[in-house]
Amino acid sequence: MDEPVEEVKWSRNSVEVDTASRGRHRARCAIITLPLGVLREDTVRFTPPLPRRKQVAIHDLGCGKVVKVFVRVDSFREGVRYALSNCAVPVWWPRQVGRHSVLVGWASGQSADRLSDELPVDVKCRAAQSVGAIFPRLLPVRFDDIHVVDWFTEEFSRGGYSYTPTGCDGDARRTDLAAPEGGTLLFAGEATDRVYYSTVTGAARSGRRAAQEALGILRLT
Ligand SMILES: Cc1cc2nc3c(=O)[nH]c(=O)nc-3n(C[C@H](O)[C@H](O)[C@H](O)COP(=O)(O)OP(=O)(O)OC[C@H]3O[C@@H](n4cnc5c(N)ncnc54)[C@H](O)[C@@H]3O)c2cc1C
Numbered sequence: 001m002d003e004p005v006e007e008v009k010w011s012r013n014s015v016e017v018d019t020a021s022r023g024r025h026r027a028r029c030a031i032i033t034l035p036l037g038v039l040r041e042d043t044v045r046f047t048p049p050l051p052r053r054k055q056v057a058i059h060d061l062g063c064g065k066v067v068k069v070f071v072r073v074d075s076f077r078e079g080v081r082y083a084l085s086n087c088a089v090p091v092w093w094p095r096q097v098g099r100h101s102v103l104v105g106w107a108s109g110q111s112a113d114r115l116s117d118e119l120p121v122d123v124k125c126r127a128a129q130s131v132g133a134i135f136p137r138l139l140p141v142r143f144d145d146i147h148v149v150d151w152f153t154e155e156f157s158r159g160g161y162s163y164t165p166t167g168c169d170g171d172a173r174r175t176d177l178a179a180p181e182g183g184t185l186l187f188a189g190e191a192t193d194r195v196y197y198s199t200v201t202g203a204a205r206s207g208r209r210a211a212q213e214a215l216g217i218l219r220l221t
Helices: 036-041 052-060 109-116 120-134 170-178 200-220
Strands: 005-010 015-019 024-027 030-032 045-047 062-064 066-073 091-097 100-108 146-150 161-163 185-187
Touching: 005 030, 030 200, 036 052, 036 062, 052 170, 066 109, 066 120, 091 120, 100 109, 100 120, 109 146, 120 146, 185 200
Parallel strands: 005 045, 030 185
Antiparallel strands: 005 015, 015 024, 062 161, 066 100, 066 146, 091 100
């Protein structure tokens, strides 16, 4: 479609998808692959609303934050392949990008929750402090050489990966999330896979499953 979907109107035998530039697409069925975080934000309107079991699944499953930081440095000769720390950005590894050395920082879980609440400029400060604490030789780090990607604030992601919060019946909720609705809407995406959720493997498996479901519907039509 190449543009954001704004509304999905569905009934028993057809679906109509409206996009941002007033594009309209009609089909017998649709595979919804929106990330869990986007489904939760309600930025894509479903008319009629998704059934209650689907909404419960969307809200009960966890949507993990990930903040990734890229720091360009003059050269990286620390002989470290992977650093794990208790700094604000706790995990770092080096990459060579063309002729540039780049340190990649990773924060997930509570570290990402904390960073995601901060202003971008403060996240850059924390990243520079983390690099300085782990690799003091690399100081000073220039702010212009720091790039931050917060997957939670990305409009089309709204999170990094799904997880099963304590006390949540993950298998049941993922089954509900994956369930077809009205013989029209099919659901794929990592959060719908009961085994390999949070991963590309889970996303790919769910895509194959939903494609089979779509073929089943089209054969019967
Ligand atoms: C930083 C990071 C690193 C990761 N590393 C790994 C790894 O090493 N190995 C691994 O297995 N997994 C990894 N994962 C997880 C993996 O990337 C995901 O599980 C997988 O990509 C999810 O695929 P998906 O198809 O479910 O969702 P996505 O790949 O998020 O696809 C959803 C699509 O929906 C689109 N979309 C959203 N809103 C709209 C809208 N309104 N209209 C139209 N389209 C919309 C998005 O643009 C996107 O293209 C990582 C995740 C992150 C965030």
